[in-house]
Amino acid sequence: MRTSTLALLLTVLPALALAAAPTRIDRPWARATAPGQDTGVVYATLLSPAGDRLISVASPACAMAMLHENVVTGRMTAMRPLDAGLALPPGQPVRLAPGGIHIMLMGLKQPLVAGGHVPLALTFAQAGTLTVSVPIEPLGAAGPAP
């Protein structure tokens, strides 16, 4: 009896721990804006051990933040909002990166300057609203600082 309880606990506990592990926003970064550019972009890797969904994004640094996907058809590129949000399958990192899914900051109140930070709130179906201070990388950056 005792061994079977222990066995059960050993099976269930890691699953419980996994379910309780929070949704994470890893290595977020924004790209500095060029002169005259009032639209910014934020990338990050999202990970939810138990599965989650990113529902919306917001930032006090801009008029409107949106979750966007870049859709390429042949040689055409178009951006479309992810109206249904972004699904995070359990344990699978979802990468927001140049040329793909990104968070667009529209109507920036001031330019994004390399070395600074931009505040961002991400609202998830399970994890609720998480806020991050996103480091701003130089214009030439292709990814987060190592």
Place this chain on the structure above:
Amino acid sequence: MRRLILLIALPVLAALIVGFAVVQYGPGLVHEQQAGDNGEITIGGPFALTDPTGHSVTAHDFNGRWMLVYFGYTHCPDVCPTTLNTIALALAKLPAATRARIAPVFITVDPERDTPKLMGDYARAFDPQITGLSGTQAAIGAAEHEYHVYAQKHPIKGDPGDYEMDHSSVIYVMKPDGSFDTVLSDTMTPEDMAKQLKGLAA
């Protein structure tokens, strides 16, 4: 009755098929229509635009150099800056002599918001060698037509009056005599682009 349905359905079906073909293969169709007598595709032409200082500039001003022509707009958050970054990083990998033979040009598809000065400042921020160009709606339209670039306003939901641009996103490589050479993908790595440019302009 059946004939009536057919009478209505057939044109609708035909329109759908044509519409689908244009959407799927649009650029290809345009190319074929404009193919020259020898069957070659004509890309590029003597565009007449406005440089950042307000002076008019034509494709001929770039003759003698390999021109890299990329269309985009400054409100574009993701693809345009990423592509201009790639061009800038590729240029940085080239020997000075090769670099001097290359003229990257960034032409707006959004002349309504992108003034010549804004385009110049924007492009220069990536690399001083990149020239930003704008012009009147008609001049930009003509340049888009020459390069078979498709650009279309797409309203932003929840933000009336604001818009994004759907647009062709490839880099056209033009030879020093102004004729078309090849296209480079906007998803290329800077390393690959530098290698290819070295091969061309060495």
